[in-house]
Amino acid sequence: MDTLGMLETTGLTPAVAALDAMEKTAGVRLLQAEVNDMLGICFKIQGAPDAVTLALQAGHALAATLGGQPVTASINRPDEHAWRVIDVPREYNPLIQQDVVWIPQFEATSQSEEESNVAKHAPDALGLIETQGFTAVFQAIDTACKAAQVEVVGKEKLGGGYVTVVIQGDVAAVRAAVDAGQEQVAALGKLIAAHVISRPSENVLKLLPS
Numbered sequence: 001m002d003t004l005g006m007l008e009t010t011g012l013t014p015a016v017a018a019l020d021a022m023e024k025t026a027g028v029r030l031l032q033a034e035v036n037d038m039l040g041i042c043f044k045i046q047g048a049p050d051a052v053t054l055a056l057q058a059g060h061a062l063a064a065t066l067g068g069q070p071v072t073a074s075i076n077r078p079d080e081h082a083w084r085v086i087d088v089p090r091e092y093n094p095l096i097q098q099d100v101v102w103i104p105q106f107e108a109t110s111q112s113e114e115e116s117n118v119a120k121h122a123p124d125a126l127g128l129i130e131t132q133g134f135t136a137v138f139q140a141i142d143t144a145c146k147a148a149q150v151e152v153v154g155k156e157k158l159g160g161g162y163v164t165v166v167i168q169g170d171v172a173a174v175r176a177a178v179d180a181g182q183e184q185v186a187a188l189g190k191l192i193a194a195h196v197i198s199r200p201s202e203n204v205l206k207l208l209p210s
Helices: 012-025 049-065 110-119 133-145 172-184 200-205
Strands: 003-010 029-035 040-047 071-075 089-091 097-104 125-132 151-159 162-167 190-198
Touching: 003 012, 003 049, 003 190, 012 029, 012 040, 012 049, 012 125, 012 162, 012 190, 012 200, 049 071, 125 133, 125 172, 133 151, 133 162, 133 172, 162 172, 172 190
Parallel strands: none
Antiparallel strands: 003 040, 003 071, 029 040, 029 097, 089 097, 125 162, 125 190, 151 162
16 A cells, blocks of 8 residues: 555645645645545545655645645555545535535546546636635635636635635736735635645646536
8 A cells, every 4th residue: 555645734725735736746646635623624645655755745835835734744554444534435514515525536437538628628727715704705706806817616615714716717817816806805804825826736626616
């Protein structure tokens, strides 16, 4: 069994940015993502020991830069009994109306077909604006859409009032939209993080709201 790496951080934006950095840094595979009850997410990755180490270092550094509180660890050849609570089935939380355990690599009936579709429709860039409070995030996304030609992908909730809106488009437009949107947050709520991901990795795209 490959080495298991874990990166857990507060905030969806720092977490998604960290996942993108991890996948672009080393040859690791995302096993699943699990939402915790502390306003954060734990990403579980697998790969060779050196690759996992490099990926975790890159992800930790970026998550911390974006204001997350990342914690990382790795387990070499996890015990088969421990694996029963590490590798868990998909779980849906009706309170926040979304999955709290995501298993991206098993979502499609035909993985090769989905990978082809993901690559074909991959945006040049993704933009994320995360706030604590709906009013702030709604104002932010309206301002962002009026500032540049971008497409709204959707929104995700972590609980505790943490809400993230996701947009996509070309790099310049997404960056202008995110810059404009986050300026609107201060008077209405708390900005958790804002970030632009150029050429997002495959699993980042799979984790986006439908």
